[in-house]
Amino acid sequence: MSEQEKNITFAYWVPNVSGGLVVSNIEQRTDWSYEYNVRLAQTAEKNGFDYALTQIRFTAGYGADNQHESVSFSHGLLAKTERLKVIAAILPGPWKPALAAKQLATIDHLSGGRIAVNVVSGWFRGEFYAIGEEWPEHDQRYVRSEEFIRALKGVWTQDQFSLDGKYYQFKDYTLKPKPLQKPHIEIFQGGSSRAARDMASRVSDWYFTNGNTPEEIKKQIDDIREKAKANNHSVKIGVNAFIIARDTEQEAQAVLQEIIDKANIQAVHAFGDATREAGASSIEGEGNWAKSTFEDLVQYNDGFKTNLIGTPQQIAERIVELKSVGVDLILSGFLHFIEEVEYFGQKILPLVRQLEAQQQVVIAAKSA
Numbered sequence: 001m002s003e004q005e006k007n008i009t010f011a012y013w014v015p016n017v018s019g020g021l022v023v024s025n026i027e028q029r030t031d032w033s034y035e036y037n038v039r040l041a042q043t044a045e046k047n048g049f050d051y052a053l054t055q056i057r058f059t060a061g062y063g064a065d066n067q068h069e070s071v072s073f074s075h076g077l078l079a080k081t082e083r084l085k086v087i088a089a090i091l092p093g094p095w096k097p098a099l100a101a102k103q104l105a106t107i108d109h110l111s112g113g114r115i116a117v118n119v120v121s122g123w124f125r126g127e128f129y130a131i132g133e134e135w136p137e138h139d140q141r142y143v144r145s146e147e148f149i150r151a152l153k154g155v156w157t158q159d160q161f162s163l164d165g166k167y168y169q170f171k172d173y174t175l176k177p178k179p180l181q182k183p184h185i186e187i188f189q190g191g192s193s194r195a196a197r198d199m200a201s202r203v204s205d206w207y208f209t210n211g212n213t214p215e216e217i218k219k220q221i222d223d224i225r226e227k228a229k230a231n232n233h234s235v236k237i238g239v240n241a242f243i244i245a246r247d248t249e250q251e252a253q254a255v256l257q258e259i260i261d262k263a264n265i266q267a268v269h270a271f272g273d274a275t276r277e278a279g280a281s282s283i284e285g286e287g288n289w290a291k292s293t294f295e296d297l298v299q300y301n302d303g304f305k306t307n308l309i310g311t312p313q314q315i316a317e318r319i320v321e322l323k324s325v326g327v328d329l330i331l332s333g334f335l336h337f338i339e340e341v342e343y344f345g346q347k348i349l350p351l352v353r354q355l356e357a358q359q360q361v362v363i364a365a366k367s368a
């Protein structure tokens with residue numbers, strides 16, 4: 001089956017940090033508690049979501065003062081759901097690959113093969129300093145992450161695994177039991193910089209990037225896939241989007257405006273300073289937030305830029321457009337998570353599937 005014939009996949013950001021997914025004082029009927037998140041996960045798996053992504057934070061960034069730890073929270077959600085896959089985020093530095101591989105293999109058994117991992121390379125120097133972790137410069141963080149991913153894959157798939165890396169060493173290590181998922185637990189990564197893309201084109205199963213226009217996302221995808229092909233590797237692409245779906249476009253735009261008007265200005269500026277340092281510190285200056293405006297940063301992964309803001313029909317059409325440039329997954333955030341995830345499942349998803357079916361008829365007719 002070609003990529004175009006597969007249905008696009010949906011994931012949502014788990015609000016396991018306080019303050020929701022926007023840095024704004026607007027009312028949000030979203031909560032970071034475990035109880036709320038269990039209800040949300042159960043609602044999401046009934047409304048067409050295949051993945052949930054938890055976040056890893058050790059200290060407050062962008063006003064997110066409280067943060068539940070990602071791996072244990074992911075496990076908690078898996079225990080209360082039936083088919084949702086939960087992606088736990090891990091930072092090389094605080095985590096070592098042997099521990100991560102063991103911990104995730106066990107969760108894979110406990111959850112019937114539903115854990116995945118997002119290896120994040122880090123953007124927040126203040127956080128690393130606060131917990132006494134080294135802060136290698138930007139591209140070195142990716143050298144370390146790539147070794148981390150190679151170690152995970154090696155430990156999960158081989159017996160007597162050895163690695164003589166710059167950051168990690170293994171000697172004849174055999175993990176037992178291996179994970180349930182074959183060939184191994186799915187590995188996601190985040191970032192947009194040259195180093196992030198190159199790592200994706202060599203080792204990751206999935207590349208997550210910040211929100212952007214279809215044109216800009218296409219440039220990244222073409223670049224990554226061309227390199228991946230040369231490396232005999234294949235990588236799927238997930239794009240962040242903050243979805244504001246309302247019955248009319250005016251209502252949706254009014255919500256966007258209110259989020260921006262009520263932005264927590266101090267927290268957005270502090271976040272902007274930290275991200276500028278993270279983005280600018282890559283050699284080519286093309287990091288995740290290198291071109292973000294104040295308004296973009298109110299959603300902390302540029303989710304407004306993807307423009308899934310409007311009526312269900314407009315949003316469905318834009319999702320299918322993203323699919324046509326090579327996107328495999330939409331990673332979504334919402335203002336009032338539970339109620340909007342339900343609205344998504346009832347009003348948007350059926351339209352997306354309809355449009356995809358129409359496209360498939362066209363593809364089939366062309367190849368007949």
Ligand SMILES: Cc1cc2nc3c(=O)[nH]c(=O)nc-3n(C[C@H](O)[C@H](O)[C@H](O)COP(=O)(O)O)c2cc1C
Nearest residue numbers: 055056089120121122190191192193208209287288
């Ligand atoms: C979808 C997505 C999710 C991410 N989740 C986290 C996270 O939970 N914790 C974290 O510290 N960084 C997270 N990151 C940050 C990235 O791993 C990376 O450090 C950052 O995007 C800088 O990338 P750059 O190489 O483009 O500068 C995430 C990034 C993306 C795109």
